[in-house]
Each structure stands twice: as structure tokens, then as C-alpha cells.
Amino acid sequence: MAKLRNFSITTPLLFAFPLKSTWANSPINLGAPINSGGWENAGSLKFSRGYIMAKNDANFLYLAIDVLEDTGNDPGTNDYFWLSFDYNRDRAITSNVDVNYALYKNQPNKLAIQKYLGPGSWTGISVPPKSEVVQEFAPSPNSEVSHRIWKFKIELKEINVSLSWPLSTPYTYFGFRVRSSNPGFITDFPGGFYKDFTKLRQLILSRKPTIPSADLGPLVGSVGLIPTTKIDVLGRATTDPGYYVHVENAAFGGTLNLIGNRTKLQQLYAAGNRKYKVEIDPPGGSYTKLISNWSNYRWTGSTYALQSFAPSAYGYYQLPNPAIDYSIDDLLIQFPTTALLPGLYKIRVTFYIGSSYTSVAAQQELRLYIDNHVPATNIESIKHGSSEVSACAIESIGAAPDGLNFRITANDPEGNLRGVSFYATYGAGLSTSIYSEGYSLSKGNWTGFTNKLVPASGNWRPPQSCAYSFILVATARTTNGYSYIGKNTIHRNLTLLLS
Structure with missing residues (x-):
């Protein structure tokens, strides 16, 4: 199995324990008091002025900076925080990549995001689309005396973390500053973090949800986070809208984790029935042993240590003790599917x-429809009236209703198309939508379309004279058990002048 170059799950400083997040079974409401139950059993790490607490689900990291020593209830002052993440996890400040969260001035419940330019230097701020902050002054699980608490909901995509990493446990490096006016102090954790990312503390995320036992399969409980009871006889998965991973009639692809039903595995282990075999039956074939090597990370009490797993010479696996804390608990097998042809496979x-x-x-036995092909995309034509406009052309557009029309293709022969987005970018970060279409269950196994006329009638007119990039994106309705994967993108550039 390929190893990540220069990768290890270690603490960045000697004796500096990581912050280990725990799973949030339900999304945490930042507006609810911290003592209302949502933060119960959160991972916790002490710093000089209090504690930092962490939970996560498949989409968000929930952090609370519990500043026990900020006992002055003085809203409207210059109390503030910084919260930084090493986006690419190289423990070095990378310009226009690594992120820092802060407050809009005098707006304690409005979160701002900015990029690092260098040590102690940042870009301007913007509003993150999904991340949030809420300030609270109240008791907490760590103190009965009222004090200031900063509560965060950080989108995992924004800090470049994914629970589906096949070769490692998900993690990031972080640091923060808190300032109090009454009493007066400024505290950095770790000291000087915003100038030197080698000082950042590691944060290890959880991928151990509590899946309702009624949804688990009798032996193979889930594929990633998707219960096997949510996979139909045609090998596609559909989960409820409020579930950790919401998928609709989704095929499977990428690297898959088959995770056991914990209760059943405990019973098997206790009875000494620890040897097992995994077999795969391809479309039109017959069962053969599925041989795979993988790594899982065992918690030592201070860090996750790499442990390798492989079958015996006869192709049988040995069940590890379910009582041991692994990055992925109850993992029966991890195997890549990228080399497999599309179709319905049986796994036993x-x-x-x-x-x-x-x-x-x-x-x-479970059935999985495996499809690692991405949808085909093509901008078949761009026309101004009856004339084709070639790439890189400079085209003059007359008064309304003059404009352009397009023919586009977004097609997936296996019927696993999830969505289509056709849009134009121009100017300084501006964009405008031209056409979009998403999946619904009523579409069944949606193959998409070929040579579709956009707009269906009339013409599309550019917002202003500018250079434009026309971009067509088609996403696949394929999951690795943690999120949707797979997309195809094509673009064509033109300069359009409004006359």
C-alpha cells in the first residue's frame, strides 16, 4: 500500500498532546447554552486561561474556547479572538493558503475569514459561507462561575479536512489568541503561533459516529458512514436528508471501508471466532478472495500510531480486539475500487x-454498484447568431436581445450523474450562472443530456464587457461512504464587448 510521503500522526512539540475531537451525533446549535448538552463528552485540552473543546461530524468542526479567566461581562469592548489553521498541514505559513478566523469589529457574533500573507500578516477579511461564531457569557462544564466562551462551527472544507482520507486519520494544526479587557490579558496558544506554524498544536478529528443499531447490517454494519441497510439490491445507497452523509440513489467508488457491526464483532471476538474471509463477485463472474493491505491508527494515549493489516498467506484476515481504540473502529477491510469496471458487485x-x-x-453478502467513471462534459458550441465563436475570440455583442447561445453535453452512461453547472467567470472574482440542474430521485438513474441548447430560447447576454471563462462542471452521484466524489470540468475563454 502506498504511504504518504513525510507523513506521521505525531504531536508537533515534545510532550505537547493533541486535541482529540469526539463525534457530534447531532449538529451543535451554537445559539444554545454550552451547558445544554450538545458539548457533553467533547474532546478537551487545557491552556493557561481555560480549556478548548472539540467535536465534529462529517461536515463541521465544533470548537469552544472556554476562557475561564475572562470573568468581565463587558460586551462592546475590544474582547476578541484569532483562530488559525494550517490549511495544507505542512507546519509552515503558506501565503494565500493558510487561514485565520477573527471577528468583524464590534460584532461579536459575526465571523470573518482571511488568508495568511506571511508571519503576522493577513489579507483582507470576508464572510465564510457556512462557518459561524457565537459568543456566550455563562457557566460551562469547566467552571460554575460565569465567563466568556467563544463557540465555533467551522466547515471542514474550509480548513481542508476530509473524513474520507484513506491513508491517514483526519487532522489539522491550529492555534488561537484570546483577548480580554476586564481583566486585561492577551493569551496566545501556543505562544507566537501566528509567526511560526511549527508551534501549532495538532487537532485529530473523529470519524466514529454512533449509527443507530436498527440501521446497521447484521455483520457489515456500514460502508464508511452509510449503513448497509440503506443500500438497495441494485447496489445504490439512499440516506435520510438529516443523516451525516445524505446521498440519493448513489453508486460507490474510490477507496471503501467496510465497517463491522460492533455488537456482533464483540460477540465473535469473545467467542474466539476471529478469522474471516472477504470475497468479491464481479458482474458476470464468480466469487474470489478480496486481498487488500491497509493501515489503521491505534490510539496510544497520546497519539495515533500506524498499524498495518494484511491477510494471511491463505487470504484470511484476523479480527483485532474491538476494545482497542482505532482511528476507524471495527474496520474489516479497506480496498480501492478505481481499477474495477463499472457494474454491480457482490461482496461477501x-x-x-x-x-x-x-x-x-x-x-x-452485500451488493455495491461500483462506478469510478466521471461524467463526460463538453461545450459543443458557442454561437453568436448563426456564427460559431471560436475559443479566444473577441466578439462584439449588440443591443438586446443580441447575445450568445450554447450547446453543452453532460452525460453519464451508467446513470450516476448528480449535477450540472454551467457558468461564466469574469473580472475580479465575479461569476454568473447560465444553466444548472441537479438530481432528484424522480430522475432514477440519470444519464444527463447531449448537445443541449442553452438557453432554451432567446440569448444569453454578458453582464459587462470583459474577458469571460465559460465553465461546465458535471458531478458524479458516487460516494466513498463519507461524501460524494468525482467530477469533470471543461472551460472555454472568450472576450465579449457590449456595444
């Missing part, structure tokens, strides 16, 4: 009694 997991190779203790 069989546990044997003791040392037997024939007496079955437990068995489950």
Missing part, C-alpha cells in the same frame, strides 16, 4: 468458528 464477508475453515460463525 464470512467469519469462521475458531480455527475452522468450513464451520461458519457469521456471514453477510
